[in-house]
Amino acid sequence: MYVIMVYDVNKKRVQKVLKTARKYLKWVQKSVFEGKITEKNLKKLRDQLLELINQEEDSIYWYIMEPEFKPYRKILGKSENISNLI
Amino acid sequence: MYVIMVYDVNKKRVQKVLKTARKYLKWVQKSVFEGKITEKNLKKLRDQLLELINQEEDSIYWYIMEPEFKPYRKILGKSENISNLI
Numbered sequence: 001m002y003v004i005m006v007y008d009v010n011k012k013r014v015q016k017v018l019k020t021a022r023k024y025l026k027w028v029q030k031s032v033f034e035g036k037i038t039e040k041n042l043k044k045l046r047d048q049l050l051e052l053i054n055q056e057e058d059s060i061y062w063y064i065m066e067p068e069f070k071p072y073r074k075i076l077g078k079s080e081n082i083s084n085l086i
Numbered sequence: 087m088y089v090i091m092v093y094d095v096n097k098k099r100v101q102k103v104l105k106t107a108r109k110y111l112k113w114v115q116k117s118v119f120e121g122k123i124t125e126k127n128l129k130k131l132r133d134q135l136l137e138l139i140n141q142e143e144d145s146i147y148w149y150i151m152e153p154e155f156k157p158y159r160k161i162l163g164k165s166e167n168i169s170n171l172i
Binding site for chain 2: 004006008028029030031032046049050053054055056057058059060061062063064065071072073074075076077078079080
């Protein structure tokens with residue numbers, strides 16, 4: 001699978017979420033990760049994140065695409081180590 | 087086209103970016119918009135946003151998919167008016 005992960009997590013917990021997500025995905029912008037990930041690892045990541053967040057306050061969205069998905073990104077302004085494919 | 091827009095914009099400018107993006111896309115999480123948009127409107131939105139942001143400091147990414155794209159979202163924690171399709 002290809003996943004774009006966006007998150008809005010309380011600053012008390014966000015560092016741990018960042019550290020955990022970095023094990024599986026690539027950080028590309030404040031509050032955004034993306035990358036290829038296996039179903040098995042996605043489940044692992046989900047379980048670890050569910051341990052870390054407060055589900056009443058925090059929010060994590062995964063946009064899950066098929067593995068061969070190639071993200072077409074258009075970047076306005078600065079970008080962090082990813083390319084502008086258009 | 088279907089677009090997922092993520093942004094990291096200085097708080098001095100972010101309200102204007104929000105107001106502008108809301109004219110074309112749906113706000114779904116702090117720093118995240120998504121929705122269907124025509125090429126013409128995407129260009130309009132781009133030009134308006136480029137007027138608003140400081141390209142050295144601010145960052146806007148558009149993930150651009152084909153029009154029939156249906157986002158598969160997995161949501162951990164709270165969500166803002168969008169559904170959890172898994």
